[in-house]
C-alpha cells in the first residue's frame with residue numbers, strides 16, 4: 001500500500017453528520033460510524049484500511065484491557081480506534097493536524113474518546129518520549145521518511161511487547177542470507193535479487209512528494225534486525241510482526257550517531273519508565 005492523493009468523496013451532505021464528515025475531509029481512512037455512515041466510502045483502495053486490519057485483528061488479543069498502544073502516523077485513527085474498541089489505552093501521533101482532527105472527531109462519534117490520546121508529533125519527536133507501549137503500530141509511514149533507519153531506531157525503544165510494521169515495498173521476492181559479509185570483490189551481490197536495498201525516489205510517486213523510499217522486503221527485515229526488533233512473523237505481503245530482543249544495545253559508534261542525530265541517549269527496553 002502506498003499513500004494516494006484523495007479527492008473529497010462527499011458532496012452536498014444532507015444530514016449534519018454528513019456535513020461534518022465533508023467538512024473534515026478528504027479522508028484517507030474509511031471509518032464506519034455507528035449510524036452506518038462511512039467517511040470514505042468511495043476510497044480507491046476499497047474499504048480501506050479494513051482489509052489491512054484483518055491480519056492484525058487475528059494476531060492481537062481480542063481483550064486489550066490494561067494494555068497500552070501507540071499508533072504512529074495514526075491518520076484518521078482507524079487502527080487506534082480498533083485497538084481502543086478492544087480496551088487498550090491508545091496514543092496516536094501524526095504530523096498532520098487535519099488527520100488528528102478527523103481521528104478526534106471519529107473517536108467521539110464512536111464513544112472512544114476517553115481511550116485515545118492524540119498528539120501532533122513527528123516520529124523523530126519520539127526520541128524524547130520516556131514511555132513504552134505494549135503494542136506499537138508503524139503502519140504506512142516508513143517510506144514517507146527521509147531518515148527511515150533513524151526512525152526505526154527511535155521507535156524500537158518504545159516497544160515493550162510487539163511492533164507491527166507495514167510499508168510500501170519495491171518488487172523483489174528474493175531472500176538473502178541475513179547479515180552476509182561482503183568484500184570489495186563480492187560487491188556484485190549488492191545487485192542480486194533479495195539483497196536488502198531501498199530505492200530512493202527523488203521525484204514523486206503517485207503524486208505524493210513525501211514518498212521517499214521503496215525498500216524491498218529483505219531490507220525491511222534487515223533494518224528491523226539491526227535495530228534489535230526482528231520480524232518474527234510476516235502477517236501480509238508488506239506487514240511484519242516484530243518482537244524486541246531481551247537486551248539491546250547499539251555499538252558504540254551507533255550510540256554516538258544516535259546521540260548526535262537526536263540529542264538523546266539510546267535507552268532501550270527495561271531502562272524506560274513503563275506505563
Ligand SMILES: C[S@@+](CC[C@H](N)C(=O)[O-])C[C@H]1O[C@@H](n2cnc3c(N)ncnc32)[C@H](O)[C@@H]1O
Pocket residue numbers: 002003049072073074075076093094095096099121122123124138139140141144145166
Ligand atoms: C500512508 S498514511 C498511513 C496512515 C495509517 N497509519 C495507515 O496505515 O493507514 C501516512 C501517515 O503518516 C503520517 N506521517 C507521515 N510522516 C510522518 C512523520 N514524520 N511523523 C509522523 N507522522 C507522519 C501522515 O500524516 C499520514 O497520516
